[in-house]
Amino acid sequence: xxxxxxxxxxxxxxxxxxxxxxxxxxxxxxxxxxxxxxxxxxxxxxxxxxxxxxxxxxxxxxxxxxxxxxxxxxxxxxxxxxxxxxxxxxxxxxxxxxxxxxxxxxxxxxxxxxxxxxxxxxxxxxxxxxxxxxxxxxxxxxxxxxx
Numbered sequence: 130x131x132x133x134x135x136x137x138x139x140x141x142x143x144x145x146x147x148x149x150x151x152x153x154x155x156x157x158x159x160x161x162x163x164x165x166x167x168x169x170x171x172x173x174x175x176x177x178x179x180x181x182x183x184x185x186x187x188x189x190x191x192x193x194x195x196x197x198x199x200x201x202x203x204x205x206x207x208x209x210x211x212x213x214x215x216x217x218x219x220x221x222x223x224x225x226x227x228x229x230x231x232x233x234x235x236x237x238x239x240x241x242x243x244x245x246x247x248x249x250x251x252x253x254x255x256x257x258x259x260x261x262x263x264x265x266x267x268x269x270x271x272x273x274x275x276x
Contacts, residue, residue: 158165228234229242236253243250 225241229238235242235250239250239252243252
């Protein structure tokens with residue numbers, strides 16, 4: 130008895146070339162894009178590490194002793210709103226506007242500088258340490274004797 134010859138089972142589907150080669154290359158590229166990006170990241174990290182090793186030598190200049198510089202102390206308080214020279218374009222209105230840009234001058238002359246109600250330039254408030262009984266009513270009762 131002879132056994133009928135059996136065909137071997139296929140392990141893969143037959144290869145068909147219905148897609149152009151360019152499309153197949155693009156599909157392969159997209160499938161392998163994460164692998165390409167990982168390799169590029171690792172290569173970039175190696176180049177960065179090699180550059181960082183030589184970077185301090187290039188950036189740090191040689192140390193040279195320098196004599197200390199004498200400087201005058203600068204007053205860091207608010208500048209004085211005074212205009213020394215009087216050019217032709219500087220009228221009284223312009224001087225007033227320039228002086229109103231300084232906080233000290235604006236707090237002293239608030240009504241002249243701020244014509245309308247403003248949320249940016251608020252009216253200066255009294256210092257709570259200096260007002261005492263002016264801001265709050267006193268809770269002390271006074272007594273007197275009638276003659």
